[in-house]
Amino acid sequence: MNTVSSPPRALLSVWDKTGIVDFAKGLAALGFELVSTGGTARTLMEAGLEVRLVSDLTQHPEIFDGRVKSLHPAIHGPLLARLHQETDATELQRLGYAPIPVVACNLYPFGDAAAKQPPLSDDELLEMIDIGGPTMVRASAKNHQHVLIATNPSTYERILQALQATDDISSISMDLRRSLALEAFEHTASYDVAIAQELHRRTVGDPSKGATMEEQRDRLPASMLAASHQVSTLRYGENGHQAAALYVNHDAPNGHNTLVTAHVEGGKAMSYNNYSDADATLRLCRSLSTDEWPATPHACVIVKHNNPCGAALGATQREAFEMALASDPESAFGSIICFNEIVEASTAEAVGDLFVEVMMAPGYTDEAKTTLMQKKNRRLLTIDSPGNRLEPLQRQVVRKPIEGGVLVQTEEPPIIDWEKATTVTDAQPTQEQIDSMKFAVRVCEQVKSNAIVMVQGTATVGIGPGQTSRVEAVKIAARRAGERAKNCVLASDAFFPFKDGLEQAADAGATAIVQPGGSIRDQEVIDEANARGIAMLFTGHRLFRH
Numbered sequence: 001m002n003t004v005s006s007p008p009r010a011l012l013s014v015w016d017k018t019g020i021v022d023f024a025k026g027l028a029a030l031g032f033e034l035v036s037t038g039g040t041a042r043t044l045m046e047a048g049l050e051v052r053l054v055s056d057l058t059q060h061p062e063i064f065d066g067r068v069k070s071l072h073p074a075i076h077g078p079l080l081a082r083l084h085q086e087t088d089a090t091e092l093q094r095l096g097y098a099p100i101p102v103v104a105c106n107l108y109p110f111g112d113a114a115a116k117q118p119p120l121s122d123d124e125l126l127e128m129i130d131i132g133g134p135t136m137v138r139a140s141a142k143n144h145q146h147v148l149i150a151t152n153p154s155t156y157e158r159i160l161q162a163l164q165a166t167d168d169i170s171s172i173s174m175d176l177r178r179s180l181a182l183e184a185f186e187h188t189a190s191y192d193v194a195i196a197q198e199l200h201r202r203t204v205g206d207p208s209k210g211a212t213m214e215e216q217r218d219r220l221p222a223s224m225l226a227a228s229h230q231v232s233t234l235r236y237g238e239n240g241h242q243a244a245a246l247y248v249n250h251d252a253p254n255g256h257n258t259l260v261t262a263h264v265e266g267g268k269a270m271s272y273n274n275y276s277d278a279d280a281t282l283r284l285c286r287s288l289s290t291d292e293w294p295a296t297p298h299a300c301v302i303v304k305h306n307n308p309c310g311a312a313l314g315a316t317q318r319e320a321f322e323m324a325l326a327s328d329p330e331s332a333f334g335s336i337i338c339f340n341e342i343v344e345a346s347t348a349e350a351v352g353d354l355f356v357e358v359m360m361a362p363g364y365t366d367e368a369k370t371t372l373m374q375k376k377n378r379r380l381l382t383i384d385s386p387g388n389r390l391e392p393l394q395r396q397v398v399r400k401p402i403e404g405g406v407l408v409q410t411e412e413p414p415i416i417d418w419e420k421a422t423t424v425t426d427a428q429p430t431q432e433q434i435d436s437m438k439f440a441v442r443v444c445e446q447v448k449s450n451a452i453v454m455v456q457g458t459a460t461v462g463i464g465p466g467q468t469s470r471v472e473a474v475k476i477a478a479r480r481a482g483e484r485a486k487n488c489v490l491a492s493d494a495f496f497p498f499k500d501g502l503e504q505a506a507d508a509g510a511t512a513i514v515q516p517g518g519s520i521r522d523q524e525v526i527d528e529a530n531a532r533g534i535a536m537l538f539t540g541h542r543l544f545r546h
Contacts, residue, residue: 007033008169009078010102011054013040013070013133015109016153021047023104023156030163032102037069038062057097070132079103079139083146083170101169102159103140104150107133107191111250114198122202129195134188141188144181148172151187155180186229193227194250224399224406231260237272244272257384257391262360265369267379270358274336278358278381280306281338284446285360286393287413288313289340292438296458299340299390300324304331307466311443312459318347323459325354328480336360340390343368362388414445416539422517424526427535429512432457433489437514437537440491445543451493452477452501454485454510461488470494471501478508485509493543495519499528506532516542 010032014020017040024034024044034051036044044051054070055061062069070076078100082088092099113120113128120128140149148159148169159180162172200221228247237244248260256263259282264270270278281303288299288311296313300320303309310327314320317339325332332354339347339361348368351359356378362385364372372380385391395412418438423429429437436455444453448466452473455461462481464473470492478485486509495518496502502525505513517538519525529536 007031008102009033009035009098009100010104011035011075011079011100011136012044012104013037013054013136014104014106015133016106017043019153019156020044020104021049023150023153023160024049026156026160027102027163030160035100038066068132070136073097075100075136076139079136079147080143081146082143099146101146102148102150102163103136104156105133105137105140106151106153106187107137110191110198111194114194125198125202130191134191137184137188141181141184144177144184145174146170148177149180149184151180151184155183190227190229190250193225196223196225197221220397220408220410224408226399232269234272234275235269238276242272246270246275256382259360259381259383263382263384265380265382266373267377270379274358274379277303277306277336278338278360280308280446281336281358282360282383282390283393284308284311284443285338285340286390287442287446288439289390290392293435293458296320297341301338302327302332302335303338304335307448308443308446308460308463309335310460310463313439314458316346317341317344318350320459321347321350327460328463332356338390342388343372345371348372362390414441414541414543416441416541418539421514421540422538423535424517424522424538425529425534425536427530427533429535429537433512433535434537436489437491437512440489441514441539441543444491444493445545447493447545449493449544449546451543451545452505453491454478454481454488454508455491456484456488461485470496471498471504474501474504474508478504481508487511489514491515493545495522495542496525497521499524501525502528502532502534506534510534512536514539516540518542 010027012020012024012034013036028034028049034044034049035054035057036051037054041051041053058072058074060072074097077092077095077097081092083099107130108128110128113125137149137151140147150156150159162176166172227250231246231248234244234246236242246260259279281301285299285301293313296315298314298317298320301308301311302324309331310324312320312323314323334355334357336358337356342363342365343361345365345367348371358379358381359372360381360383363382364380372378393413395410398409398411400407436457439458440453440455443460444451447453447463450467450470450473452464453460454477461484462477464477467473488510489512490505490510492515495516497519498521512535514537517540
C-alpha cells in the first residue's frame with residue numbers, strides 16, 4: 001500500500017504542450033510533486049524536471065498500447081474525494097492515496113484528425129477518441145472545490161499566481177475554481193460534439209453530398225449539436241446595447257479559407273454587422289464562382305445590409321466590378337465587396353475612393369493592395385482558395401435559433417433542371433435570355449424575400465429586396481434599374497400571386513421573366529404576359545430567403 005506523500009501533487013497530461021514546461025517548473029518551485037503520462041512525462045523529463053509516472057501511483061502498467069493508463073482509483077479517488085467531508089478524507093487516507101489539487105489536461109484535437117486527407121479509416125479514427133483524458137477533466141471539474149483544473153495553456157499563469165499568493169491551496173477563490181471548471185466542461189463538451197458529428201457523417205451520411213429530399217431528411221442528425229470557441233469579443237452587436245463575440249467552429253479548416261478564419265488587414269476591427277454582411281457577400285460570390293459562364297468567369301458581388309445591391313460576371317474583373325457597381329451605386333456606399341479571384345491593379349484603380357467597409361478576395365496583387373489600402377478605414381480580407389479562385393458554394397446544414405429551439409435546414413445553390421423548365425407563353429425566350437435567367441436565378445436565391453432581380457446579360461441592373469408585397473419589390477427593382485430595365489430579364493423568387501406584378505414589370509420594360517409558377521392565378525399572369533409579348537419560363541423551384 002502506498003503512503004500519503006507530504007508534498008502536494010500536480011497531475012499533468014496534455015496534448016497541447018504549449019507552456020507546460022514553464023507551468024511544471026513553476027509548480028515544482030512551489031513544492032509540488034509532478035505526476036504525468038506518456039509524451040507529457042517525456043517532455044518534462046527532457047526539460048530536466050523530476051516526474052513520477054502515473055503507473056507508479058496505480059502500481060499497474062499501461063495496457064493495450066496506452067489505451068488504459070489513468071483509469072484507476074489511485075487517480076480518480078484523489079480527483080473525486082470530497083475533502084470537506086470527513087468520511088471521504090478518512091477513506092482517502094486509509095487507501096493511501098494523496099490528494100491531487102492541481103490538474104492540467106487537454107485532449108487530442110479530434111476535429112483535426114477527422115479532417116485529415118486522405119480520410120483516416122474508421123479504425124484509425126476510433127483510436128483518436130480519448131477516454132482517460134475526458135474522464136480526468138470531468139472528474140477534476142466536478143470536484144473543483146478541491147481541484148484546480150487547467151484545460152487551456154492560457155490559464156497556467158493565473159493558476160501559478162493564485163498558488164504563489166497563498167500557503168493554503170484550499171483558500172484559493174471559488175470564482176477562479178468555477179471559471180476553470182466551466183472551461184473544462186466546455187472543453188469536453190466540444191470534444192464530444194466533434195466525435196458525434198463525425199460519426200454521424202460516417203454512419204448516417206454527409207448532407208453535403210447529393211441526395212434526394214427524402215434522403216436529406218433522413219440524414220439530418222437526431223440531436224442538433226454545435227461546438228465552437230471564441231476567437232474574439234466584438235465591440236457590440238447589431239446595435240450598441242447588444243453584446244457580441246466571434247466564434248470559430250471546431251471543424252473549421254486550418255488556414256484562412258473561411259470568413260471567420262480569413263486574414264484581416266487594414267482599418268479598425270471587424271464588427272458584428274461587418275461579419276454578417278460579409279457572410280452574405282461571400283455566399284453569393286461563391287455561388288457565382290462556377291464554370292457555368294465560361295465567357296464571363298470573373299465575379300463581383302456588392303452587398304449592403306445583407307442584401308445584394310449589385311452582382312455581375314464579366315470578361316474581366318474590372319468589368320465585373322463596374323457592372324456590379326452600376327446596378328445601384330448609391331447603395332454601394334459603405335458596402336461589402338467580394339471578388340472570386342485575386343484583385344488586380346486595374347480593379348483597385350476602378351474602386352478608387354469609393355467608401356467600402358470591407359473587401360474580400362482570394363488575394364491581392366501588391367500593386368492592388370497598395371492602392372486599396374490608401375483608404376484609411378478600408379479592411380481587406382483574404383480568403384485562401386485553391387487555384388486563387390473562390391471555391392463554389394457547397395451544400396451545408398444551417399441553424400436558425402427560435403424561441404425554445406432551433407430550426408435546421410440544408411442550404412445550397414438552387415439545382416434547377418433547365419431542360420425541364422417550361423415556357424408557358426406564346427413568346428419563346430432566346431438562348432441569350434435563358435443564359436441571363438440562369439444568372440438572375442442564382443442571384444435571386446441570395447436576396448431576402450420577397451425578391452425581384454432585373455438583369456442585362458450577366459449583370460444586375462435593379463434589385464427589389466425584402467418586401468412584404470411582390471409588386472412593391474418589382475417597383476423598387478424597376479426604379480433602381482431606370483432605363484436599363486428596357487429589354488431586361490426579370491427573376492422572381494416566388495410566383496406572382498396577381499397579374500399586377502407582371503404589369504409593373506412590363507411597364508418597366510422587362511421582356512422575359514423567370515419564376516417558379518404555382519399560383520392559382522397562373523393563367524391570369526400568363527394571359528397578361530401574352531398580351532404584353534413577354535416570354536415567361538416556369539422553373540417549379542421557389543427561392544425564398546427569410
